[in-house]
Amino acid sequence: MKASVYYGKGDIRIEKVPDPEIQDPTDAVVRITHACICGSDLWFYRGEEPDWKPGFRTGHEWMGIVEEVGRDVRTVKKGDRVLAPFAFSDGSCEFCGKGLFTSCIRGGFWGGDNLGGQAEAIRAPFADGTLVRIPEQASNDERLLTRLLPLTDVMGTGYHAAISAGVNSGKTVAVVGDGAVGLCAVLSARLLGASRIILVGHNEARLKLGQKFGATDLVSTRQDAQAIEEVIQMTHGGAESVSECVGNRASFDVAIGMARPGGTVGFVGVPHVQEAIDLDRMFRHNISLRGGVAPVRGYVPDLMEQVLAEKLDPSPVLDMKVQLDDVPKGYAAMDERQTIKVMVRP
Amino acid sequence: MKASVYYGKGDIRIEKVPDPEIQDPTDAVVRITHACICGSDLWFYRGEEPDWKPGFRTGHEWMGIVEEVGRDVRTVKKGDRVLAPFAFSDGSCEFCGKGLFTSCIRGGFWGGDNLGGQAEAIRAPFADGTLVRIPEQASNDERLLTRLLPLTDVMGTGYHAAISAGVNSGKTVAVVGDGAVGLCAVLSARLLGASRIILVGHNEARLKLGQKFGATDLVSTRQDAQAIEEVIQMTHGGAESVSECVGNRASFDVAIGMARPGGTVGFVGVPHVQEAIDLDRMFRHNISLRGGVAPVRGYVPDLMEQVLAEKLDPSPVLDMKVQLDDVPKGYAAMDERQTIKVMVRP
Numbered sequence: 251m252k253a254s255v256y257y258g259k260g261d262i263r264i265e266k267v268p269d270p271e272i273q274d275p276t277d278a279v280v281r282i283t284h285a286c287i288c289g290s291d292l293w294f295y296r297g298e299e300p301d302w303k304p305g306f307r308t309g310h311e312w313m314g315i316v317e318e319v320g321r322d323v324r325t326v327k328k329g330d331r332v333l334a335p336f337a338f339s340d341g342s343c344e345f346c347g348k349g350l351f352t353s354c355i356r357g358g359f360w361g362g363d364n365l366g367g368q369a370e371a372i373r374a375p376f377a378d379g380t381l382v383r384i385p386e387q388a389s390n391d392e393r394l395l396t397r398l399l400p401l402t403d404v405m406g407t408g409y410h411a412a413i414s415a416g417v418n419s420g421k422t423v424a425v426v427g428d429g430a431v432g433l434c435a436v437l438s439a440r441l442l443g444a445s446r447i448i449l450v451g452h453n454e455a456r457l458k459l460g461q462k463f464g465a466t467d468l469v470s471t472r473q474d475a476q477a478i479e480e481v482i483q484m485t486h487g488g489a490e491s492v493s494e495c496v497g498n499r500a501s502f503d504v505a506i507g508m509a510r511p512g513g514t515v516g517f518v519g520v521p522h523v524q525e526a527i528d529l530d531r532m533f534r535h536n537i538s539l540r541g542g543v544a545p546v547r548g549y550v551p552d553l554m555e556q557v558l559a560e561k562l563d564p565s566p567v568l569d570m571k572v573q574l575d576d577v578p579k580g581y582a583a584m585d586e587r588q589t590i591k592v593m594v595r596p
Numbered sequence: 597m598k599a600s601v602y603y604g605k606g607d608i609r610i611e612k613v614p615d616p617e618i619q620d621p622t623d624a625v626v627r628i629t630h631a632c633i634c635g636s637d638l639w640f641y642r643g644e645e646p647d648w649k650p651g652f653r654t655g656h657e658w659m660g661i662v663e664e665v666g667r668d669v670r671t672v673k674k675g676d677r678v679l680a681p682f683a684f685s686d687g688s689c690e691f692c693g694k695g696l697f698t699s700c701i702r703g704g705f706w707g708g709d710n711l712g713g714q715a716e717a718i719r720a721p722f723a724d725g726t727l728v729r730i731p732e733q734a735s736n737d738e739r740l741l742t743r744l745l746p747l748t749d750v751m752g753t754g755y756h757a758a759i760s761a762g763v764n765s766g767k768t769v770a771v772v773g774d775g776a777v778g779l780c781a782v783l784s785a786r787l788l789g790a791s792r793i794i795l796v797g798h799n800e801a802r803l804k805l806g807q808k809f810g811a812t813d814l815v816s817t818r819q820d821a822q823a824i825e826e827v828i829q830m831t832h833g834g835a836e837s838v839s840e841c842v843g844n845r846a847s848f849d850v851a852i853g854m855a856r857p858g859g860t861v862g863f864v865g866v867p868h869v870q871e872a873i874d875l876d877r878m879f880r881h882n883i884s885l886r887g888g889v890a891p892v893r894g895y896v897p898d899l900m901e902q903v904l905a906e907k908l909d910p911s912p913v914l915d916m917k918v919q920l921d922d923v924p925k926g927y928a929a930m931d932e933r934q935t936i937k938v939m940v941r942p
Contacts, residue, residue: 344833345857345858348858350857350858350882352880352882353857353858353880353881353882487690511691511696511699512691512694512696512699517879520879521875521876521878521879523872523875524872525871525872526869526870526871526872526873527872527873527875529867529869529873530867532867532885532888533863533866533867533887533888533889534698534699534888534889535699535888536696536698536699536886536887536888536889536891537888538884538885538886538887539878539884539885539886540882540884540885540886541879541882541884542878542879542880542881542882542883543879543880543882545882
């Protein structure tokens with residue numbers, strides 16, 4: 251089969267690789283029908299992931315059709331349309347039991363030295379714990395499938411940013427970052443009933459999409475101190491909930507700086523922060539920091555229900571579509587910020 | 597009257613100063629009967645608080661007897677025995693309404709350019725919002741008064757460390773730091789029903805006191821990595837709740853390092869951290885960081901009830917007693933770690 255393989259900074263190639271096979275009785279082999287390129291893929295693409303080695307597989311967001319299952323698999327069967335979260339998990343350990351699927355003791359992440367989702371097929375370990383079956387109603391409806399695809403990562407991650415920030419009915423929330431995750435955090439805040447949603451970003455087109463998604467206010471200055479000041483002013487003292495959806499030093503400073511005393515920053519951007527964050531402000535005003543890598547597996551069933559009920563549509567974040575052979579072009583387009591997020595149709 | 601005044605690194609003097617007077621109708625003037633020296637006072641004593649200027653008053657932990665009240669004061673009257681938390685607050689703003697008294701819009705802290713508690717008397721702004729009346733039962737009982745005195749700060753701060761770390765019935769909690777706050781965090785964890793309380797510190801005598809206070813396990817290595825490893829081993833993966841009661845880089849690393857995936861670090865030590873904390877581990881395992889300066893005013897009524905019901909006794913942390921004239925000796929003794937915490941009897 252064909253798969254996307256990493257060779258170094260800016261060097262992604264589509265290559266012939268061995269077909270995946272069942273190895274353990276809890277495995278499934280899935281033919282991939284839909285995949286994505288993620289903003290977090292740009293870290294290795296830009297050469298900023300020292301652990302990434304030539305030959306690593308790429309892609310952690312995918313859906314497909316089950317081709318074969320191991321003898322212990324119970325919840326999916328050949329021919330089922332399935333969605334995978336970006337991490338696999340056994341569904342039975344202490345942390346899976348608590349809903350923290352990304353800390354599964356036997357789990358892991360697609361890509362790297364595991365098989366990747368930017369490929370024609372994949373082996374899925376712990377198929378029962380990992381894969382979510384897509385109901386008949388949607389399984390041949392391309393419109394609904396495209397809406398479901400972001401649930402593999404960015405929609406679940408944006409939802410985790412909102413949940414971690416303590417967003418609920420009537421709350422004022424600021425979302426820092428207008429990438430796919432930030433935009434999905436806006437959708438999530440609306441879904442959770444926030445009364446005011448302030449989106450902080452730099453890109454006009456993305457901010458406009460954020461408005462369609464439910465943002466009530468936009469803050470677009472490139473001056474971080476001014477962004478903080480604007481949000482402090484418009485909220486008379488800061489936002490109760492802040493979703494940090496970028497993961498660098500500046501975005502942490504902005505998020506902590508605009509949080510209201512007693513408020514919570516939910517963070518989901520992979521942190522690439524070498525310097526100190528503003529613990530002093532957190533201390534003085536009892537601002538909490540919660541979040542981390544999103545346990546998307548736990549959110550998929552509810553979010554899928556919302557999509558199927560026509561109440562949630564994150565598909566506009568997928569504003570470019572490529573064939574598998576053109577995945578390298580997709581990386582380049584995302585790297586140059588020509589596109590929010592790329593959908594791959596192997 | 598006499599009061600303790602800061603003049604620079606290691607230079608605390610007892611001086612004659614003007615008597616405090618009612619300035620606003622919401623003020624009270626209180627004759628101080630009991631005060632303390634706090635571990636956090638050592639920051640300025642050691643010259644590590646650049647904002648501290650010669651002439652600043654010292655002391656933020658005190659109790660006393662009301663001498664005079666302004667015309668708008670309703671809840672305390674002349675002759676009442678009262679306890680003050682280390683911050684004053686109006687009791688009526690948004691943040692006081694939420695229980696976040698230390699973020700009171702019109703509030704502040706004793707000492708510095710406000711009057712200090714290491715003195716014969718003090719003016720208390722917002723007497724109704726700030727002062728807590730000590731019931732008759734205790735007001736002339738020296739044993740109970742000594743037990744109540746730590747509620748002015750360290751007991752409430754240790755309680756905030758436990759509450760912020762999410763301690764409740766049946767939880768496993770690690771407490772980092774065997775100073776007065778850490779020891780009070782142990783008492784708090786027991787009060788809140790923790791089933792296992794691991795105290796991490798270096799001082800044999802303090803660790804023993806921690807055991808009396810309810811610690812079920814002691815970790816005393818001076819190697820941070822080994823302390824983390826010991827707690828990970830004994831808890832099979834980390835403590836669900838960790839109370840960080842020191843506030844330096846090493847203690848944050850230890851606290852985050854020994855938190856269980858999905859767990860919470862409650863931090864209450866004034867952060868003196870210039871470097872990055874381990875956001876990467878927090879991210880990978882969804883470890884939350886909560887806490888800050890303790891809104892002690894909100895905890896005092898409940899904790900006072902526990903003391904009066906003979907269910908709580910933090911007084912053993914007060915292991916040295918001085919007259920007001922000997923306050924400088926008290927600072928020196930705490931600086932040299934000859935004592936956990938000094939009680940002052942003006």
